[in-house]
Amino acid sequence: MSDVLNLTLKIWRQANSEDRGGFQTYQLSGISTHMSFLEMLDVLNEQLIANGEEPVHFDHDCREGICGTCSLMINGQAHGPDRETTTCQLHMRRFNDGDTIVIEPWRARAFPVIRDLVVDRSAFDRIVSAGGYVSVNTGNAPDANSLPVPQQDQEKAMDAAACIGCGACVAACKNASAMLFVSAKVSQFAVLPQGKPERDRRVLRMVAQMDEENFGSCTNTYECEAACPAAISVSNIARLNREYLRASLTSDA
Amino acid sequence: MNSLVRALTSSVGKKFVMGITGLLLCGFLVIHLAGNLLLYVGAEQYNHYAHSMHSQEWLVNIAEVGLLALFAAHLFLAIRLTTENRAARQQRYELKKSKKDDPTTDLHADSWMFISGAVVLAFLLVHLADFRFELRDLDDVAYKTTTASGEIIDKEPFDKAVALLKNPISRWVYLIGSVLLAFHLSHGFASAFQSLGMSHPKYNGLIRVAGIVFAFVVGIGFASFVVWAYYLE
Numbered sequence A: 001m002s003d004v005l006n007l008t009l010k011i012w013r014q015a016n017s018e019d020r021g022g023f024q025t026y027q028l029s030g031i032s033t034h035m036s037f038l039e040m041l042d043v044l045n046e047q048l049i050a051n052g053e054e055p056v057h058f059d060h061d062c063r064e065g066i067c068g069t070c071s072l073m074i075n076g077q078a079h080g081p082d083r084e085t086t087t088c089q090l091h092m093r094r095f096n097d098g099d100t101i102v103i104e105p106w107r108a109r110a111f112p113v114i115r116d117l118v119v120d121r122s123a124f125d126r127i128v129s130a131g132g133y134v135s136v137n138t139g140n141a142p143d144a145n146s147l148p149v150p151q152q153d154q155e156k157a158m159d160a161a162a163c164i165g166c167g168a169c170v171a172a173c174k175n176a177s178a179m180l181f182v183s184a185k186v187s188q189f190a191v192l193p194q195g196k197p198e199r200d201r202r203v204l205r206m207v208a209q210m211d212e213e214n215f216g217s218c219t220n221t222y223e224c225e226a227a228c229p230a231a232i233s234v235s236n237i238a239r240l241n242r243e244y245l246r247a248s249l250t251s252d253a
Numbered sequence B: 001m002n003s004l005v006r007a008l009t010s011s012v013g014k015k016f017v018m019g020i021t022g023l024l025l026c027g028f029l030v031i032h033l034a035g036n037l038l039l040y041v042g043a044e045q046y047n048h049y050a051h052s053m054h055s056q057e058w059l060v061n062i063a064e065v066g067l068l069a070l071f072a073a074h075l076f077l078a079i080r081l082t083t084e085n086r087a088a089r090q091q092r093y094e095l096k097k098s099k100k101d102d103p104t105t106d107l108h109a110d111s112w113m114f115i116s117g118a119v120v121l122a123f124l125l126v127h128l129a130d131f132r133f134e135l136r137d138l139d140d141v142a143y144k145t146t147t148a149s150g151e152i153i154d155k156e157p158f159d160k161a162v163a164l165l166k167n168p169i170s171r172w173v174y175l176i177g178s179v180l181l182a183f184h185l186s187h188g189f190a191s192a193f194q195s196l197g198m199s200h201p202k203y204n205g206l207i208r209v210a211g212i213v214f215a216f217v218v219g220i221g222f223a224s225f226v227v228w229a230y231y232l233e
Helices: A037-050 A122-131 A151-161 A168-172 A179-190 A193-212 A223-227 A235-250 B002-009 B011-036 B043-055 B057-089 B113-132 B157-166 B168-195 B204-231
Strands: A004-013 A022-032 A100-104 A113-115 B144-146 B152-154
Touching: A022 A037, A122 A179, A122 A193, A151 A179, A168 A179, A168 A223, A179 A193, A179 A223, A179 A235, A193 A235, A193 B011, A235 B002, A235 B011, A235 B168, B002 B011, B011 B057, B011 B168, B011 B204, B043 B057, B043 B157, B057 B113, B113 B157, B113 B168, B157 B168, B157 B204, B168 B204
Parallel strands: A004 A100
Antiparallel strands: A004 A022, B144 B152
16 A cells, blocks of 8 residues: 555635635645645645645644644545544545545534634634633632542533534534534533532523524434544533523523 | 523524424324224224214314414424524535444434425325315215215215225325334434433433334334225225
């Protein structure tokens, strides 16, 4: 097997949020299979700059799969073909010589394209601002067992807290629903004692903000779970539904 | 009151109502299928069941209003949610592929709920025209019969059912409707539990399998009456 690839890239180019945008095709040769996907795009951009063309804009930051900045719909799959992997952790060895790779931005009304492959995900920030926090200062780490938390609950909270807020759930959902994201942000507090005092207000406000941002509703197709690089489970969505119902029926808010 | 309205108009609340009306309609399907199965027991038993049910006039009225409300809510929300969900994508992908690796989802019933629901609605309208409103008095579908003394009277429920099930239009509409109903239920039943917040690793597998089994039983159950009537002398 050769470890050098020649590729055809079909990339969405859009000058700004008002521009209609469209696909452009690029030929790229001599790509090492050891490169990451973003390094491959770096090579393309160097080539474009050398030719005096505008480089392809894409979001990236840590490039080690923990910040949630990178995105990209790669051949119709959020973060590409690998499970539990962000685009920055995807490697070119997953592709074959001669492949055509279609690269699109996340597409959602709530995530408007800023430029090329970069979308505005501040809708997520506004949802978190609406209630995805604990108001009291919890101080330093408490003495062990001064606040008893069952190990299973702690695991559930940590699993939900693994969400990096990349938006792949919205991108993969046929309804562009943000339910998996919101459910993770609600669940990470809802199962812990520190999150209990504000749990009603939190879920009501976050769902209201989610609806205001024009995300779609959940149809329980679970594409979000499959696309999630942090393996957030859809059981969190059921918890969000429960929390919302409970808060609606019993809270003072 | 305000909080209730707010809850029911939120995305989560709308899905909740969708789930609860869907499950209640599943309950109706069970009762309807059980009653219909008396066709296999015998004409006398089926007629007795039909007559005793319809003699409770006020009960039938309450049931009809209740069912109409369930259907209306389910239908209204289906249109509302589908419109909103389509708008939420705004621009379609050039290429879109699933990342799920569950072979049972190959049929993608979850992506066809609006279409399968619409076909079931069409089937339901024909079915109501046939049985409830008796609008299909074609030559081969008679609601009346002539007695030996020359008097024209209503057909017995069993004879009416057989006559309608033998009608070529109704036959195909009912057959296709039953299959699409099963398809709709194969996702809808289990999905309703998730929308109602009922999810637990101990029961999720059971709910999913129960949904598939329920879909098969209901689909085959209702479709079987058409096949049975076709071969009935």
